[in-house]
Amino acid sequence: MSNVESNQQGRLVRRKKAMAWSFVLMLLAVLVLPMSGYIYQGMSATAQADGATWKNENPRSNFWRSVREGSEGYTANKDVSGVLINSAGQNWRLLRNGPVATLGAIGLFVSLAAIAFFYFKHGQVKIDNGRAGQTVERWTKNERILHWTVASLFIILGITGLSLLYGKAVLIPLLGAEGFAWYADLAKILHNYLGPVFFIAIVILLSAWFKHNIIDKVDIEWFRHKAGVLGKPPHEHASAGRMNAGEKIWFWIIASAGILVCLSGLVMDFPNLGWSHFTMQSANILHSTLALIWVAVAFGHIYIGTAGSEGSLEAMTTGQVDVEWAKQHHDLWYEEVKNSASSSTENK
Amino acid sequence: MARMKFLCDAERCIECNGCVTACKNEHEVPWGVNRRRVVTLNDGEPGEKSISVACMHCTDAPCMAVCPTDVFYTTDDGIVLHDKDKCIGCGYCLYACPFGAPQYPQESSFGARGKMDKCTFCAGGPEEDNSEEELEKYGRNRIAEGKLPLCAEMCSTKALLAGDGDVVSDIYRERVLKRSGRPQTWGWDKAYGKS
Numbered sequence: 001m002s003n004v005e006s007n008q009q010g011r012l013v014r015r016k017k018a019m020a021w022s023f024v025l026m027l028l029a030v031l032v033l034p035m036s037g038y039i040y041q042g043m044s045a046t047a048q049a050d051g052a053t054w055k056n057e058n059p060r061s062n063f064w065r066s067v068r069e070g071s072e073g074y075t076a077n078k079d080v081s082g083v084l085i086n087s088a089g090q091n092w093r094l095l096r097n098g099p100v101a102t103l104g105a106i107g108l109f110v111s112l113a114a115i116a117f118f119y120f121k122h123g124q125v126k127i128d129n130g131r132a133g134q135t136v137e138r139w140t141k142n143e144r145i146l147h148w149t150v151a152s153l154f155i156i157l158g159i160t161g162l163s164l165l166y167g168k169a170v171l172i173p174l175l176g177a178e179g180f181a182w183y184a185d186l187a188k189i190l191h192n193y194l195g196p197v198f199f200i201a202i203v204i205l206l207s208a209w210f211k212h213n214i215i216d217k218v219d220i221e222w223f224r225h226k227a228g229v230l231g232k233p234p235h236e237h238a239s240a241g242r243m244n245a246g247e248k249i250w251f252w253i254i255a256s257a258g259i260l261v262c263l264s265g266l267v268m269d270f271p272n273l274g275w276s277h278f279t280m281q282s283a284n285i286l287h288s289t290l291a292l293i294w295v296a297v298a299f300g301h302i303y304i305g306t307a308g309s310e311g312s313l314e315a316m317t318t319g320q321v322d323v324e325w326a327k328q329h330h331d332l333w334y335e336e337v338k339n340s341a342s343s344s345t346e347n348k
Numbered sequence: 349m350a351r352m353k354f355l356c357d358a359e360r361c362i363e364c365n366g367c368v369t370a371c372k373n374e375h376e377v378p379w380g381v382n383r384r385r386v387v388t389l390n391d392g393e394p395g396e397k398s399i400s401v402a403c404m405h406c407t408d409a410p411c412m413a414v415c416p417t418d419v420f421y422t423t424d425d426g427i428v429l430h431d432k433d434k435c436i437g438c439g440y441c442l443y444a445c446p447f448g449a450p451q452y453p454q455e456s457s458f459g460a461r462g463k464m465d466k467c468t469f470c471a472g473g474p475e476e477d478n479s480e481e482e483l484e485k486y487g488r489n490r491i492a493e494g495k496l497p498l499c500a501e502m503c504s505t506k507a508l509l510a511g512d513g514d515v516v517s518d519i520y521r522e523r524v525l526k527r528s529g530r531p532q533t534w535g536w537d538k539a540y541g542k543s
Contacts, residue, residue, distance in 0.1 A: 063397070064532060067389065073399075074391035076365060080382045081448045084389075084401055085538055089444040093410045164416045164438065172418055181417045181434035188436045192460065271439055271452075272459025281443050 083277075092281035100285060101165060104292035111296040115303045125229050125309040127324050135320035136337050143208070147316055150205050153198040158295050160187035165288060192269055199262040206255050212243045213252065218332065219245035228329075242333040250301055257290040264290075350512035351426040352469055353540065354500070355520055356400045358532055360507035363388050363398035367499035367508050371402070374470070374498045375487025381451040383467040384499055400499070400508050402467035403428065403449035404539035411441035411450065419464075425491070426513075427469040432485050437461035446538050469510070470497040513540070 072082040139147070163171060164187060172180045221238070222228075222245040228238030238244070243251070264287040267275060275283075305312050311325035326334040363386050371377070371384045384402035405428045412420035412428065419434040420441075439461055442450040452461035472489030475482035482489060490498060500510035509516045517533070524531045 063389070063395075064534070067534075068538075071389070073387040073389040075385050075387045076363075077368070077382055077385055079380050080385040080451075082387050083448060084387050084399055085446050085535065086448060087446060087538075089410055089446050093414050093444045097413055167416055168418050177418055177434060181419075181436065184417045185436045188438055268439075270459055271461060272454060277443060280439070284440075284443065 086277055088278050088281055092285065095285050096288065100288050100292070104288070105166070107292055107296045108299070111299045115299060115308075119303070119307065122229070124307060127310050127322060128328055129324045131311070131325075132323040134323045136323060136326055136334070137319055138315040138321045138326070139319045141319065144316055144319055146201070146205050146208060150198070150201045153194055153201060154298065157191055157194055157198055158291075158298070160191040161288075161291055162295070163187045164191070195262070195265045195269055199266065202254065202258055202262060206251075206259075209243075209251065212241075213248045215245070215248055215252075216241075219248060222246075237328075237331075239332055240330050241336075242330060244330065246304075250297065253294070253297055257294055261287055261290045261294060349424050349426075351514070352405060352511065353426070353513035353516055353536075354402065354404055354469075354497075355509045355516050355536070356534055357507045357509065357520065357523065358397045358399055358534060359527070359529065360505045361386070361398040361400055362505055362507070364504060366502055366504055367400045370498045370502040371467070374490075375468075377451075377465060377487065378453045381453050381465050383449075383451065383465065385448075399534055400503075401447055401535070402499070403445075403469070404447050404535055405469055406539045407541050410444035410446065414440045414444045416440065421474075423471060425469075425471070427471045427491070429468055429471060429473055429486075430464065430466070431474045432463045432465075435463040437463055447535065467497075470495070 067084050068087065070083050070086055070088070073084065075082045163184060167180055167184055167187075171183070174180075175183060218239055218241055222240055225236045225238035227244070227246060228236065264283040267283040268280060268287065271280070305316065309329075311322050312329075315321045323334070326337070365386050368382065368384050368386060372382070375383070377383060384400060386398055386400045388396055388398045390396045405422075405426060407426070409420060409422070409428045411430075412418075412422075416438060417434045417436055419430045419432070420428055421431070422428055437452060437460065439450075439452070441464060442448070442452070449466045451465045452463075453465065454460075454462065468486050468489075470488060470490035472478070472482045472492065473486035475485065477492035478489050488498075490496065495501070497510040500508045509519060520531065520533065
């Protein structure tokens with residue numbers, strides 16, 4: 001009986017021992033197995049160090065990378081590009097269809113909304129003392145012809161340019177694809193042919209009116225008096241010479257951004273001069289961005305010159321402005337005109 | 349539906365320009381317009397590689413995204429075609445295209461671009477299949493005849509493959525396995541997206 005008993009006891013002990021050991025082994029396995037990756041990696045690292053690098057490095061990888069970066073190869077045909085992949089196109093596409101188109105539309109809308117807001121809040125800026133009936137000459141006939149040449153070209157170029165950027169979204173649903181294509185073809189021709197003419201007209205305008213648009217101390221004061229119309233009434237009077245500071249800023253926007261728009265436009269106008277893709281893409285982005293700003297500011301110029309203030313438009317149509325208008329908006333210039341007129345009559 | 353793709357095996361292309369010639373002859377494209385070109389990299393040096401390239405018929409085609417008159421459309425086979433009647437020759441598709449595919453016959457004054465021309469995967473244009481009009485504007489429509497692009501069909505070393513993307517990549521994979529090199533599906537990332 002005792003023999004059997006001790007046998008049973010021994011079996012129990014052995015079983016317990018086996019269980020304990022297998023538990024330890026399992027625990028070890030749990031701890032070590034996840035680290036086997038490091039062992040393998042360490043081995044392969046030594047293998048690499050053993051001088052078998054050519055197996056692990058693709059000798060062609062640099063080659064294809066440079067192709068993706070746009071390196072140029074040889075091609076038997078002289079009419080085509082030796083560049084296999086031009087990745088800059090994707091950047092151009094994202095810039096044009098993204099920020100330029102979106103921010104441009106927002107900018108134009110904000111400009112129109114600000115004008116509408118000002119008009120409904122303050123209405124037209126009237127001639128405070130009413131018309132005197134007496135007029136002085138503000139723009140000569142040649143100056144007016146120059147202004148309206150530039151203005152009409154600007155409007156045609158603006159509408160055709162905006163059509164090429166936004167036509168797909170706005171005009172195709174209205175005119176249909178065929179109808180819009182017919183119009184867009186005409187728009188492109190007008191835009192391309194009138195662009196250089198516009199550039200010449202702009203250069204003449206800038207050089208003719210440069211002397212009136214040199215910024216001086218009066219202009220800083222003009223801003224300090226909030227242009228005489230902005231802010232809460234009663235408005236202080238803002239003195240100005242022949243051109244006020246607002247007009248001068250408009251002049252300098254044309255002289256800087258406007259000239260860049262014209263120059264970048266000329267680049268795109270002559271694709272046969274062998275510009276690189278990147279030059280054309282950059283020219284397009286510069287052209288559209290600055291032109292959109294130009295149009296947004298032009299909305300303000302057109303508003304002030306027409307519905308925005310009483311007696312302004314006639315300066316550019318008849319060339320004459322009312323004396324009271326001149327005293328109110330350009331007092332220093334009026335004084336000059338008056339003095340020179342009286343001195344010239346005295347001389348007679 | 350098949351998704352048509354081009355693949356040029358750089359290990360096989362021998363710069364014979366047979367594809368260029370085949371294309372020009374098949375479609376009788378005007379002088380100065382080259383729908384397909386062969387570019388040789390590291391020309392004359394050991395390990396030079398040649399690639400035949402044309403419109404890759406991209407999945408998210410940049411030309412289509414920037415075209416002001418919306419002339420591009422994708423066929424059921426994934427071929428990117430365009431309607432020349434609506435093209436105004438602005439050149440935007442050329443600015444956007446990574447493969448330099450769009451071509452312009454310079455027919456107007458001051459170097460202004462004419463209507464854009466590019467590889468059609470031998471699938472013509474929006475006109476009626478194999479009509480006189482289609483032939484004149486876009487060249488032959490081999491796809492409508494149940495044939496594949498002639499450039500690939502005539503390739504002497506079978507470097508240029510054209511057809512259903514799955515079949516093309518199967519053929520190419522088999523080649524790569526046999527020659528134990530690394531695969532180089534040139535331009536596929538750019539044209540068809542990362543897969």
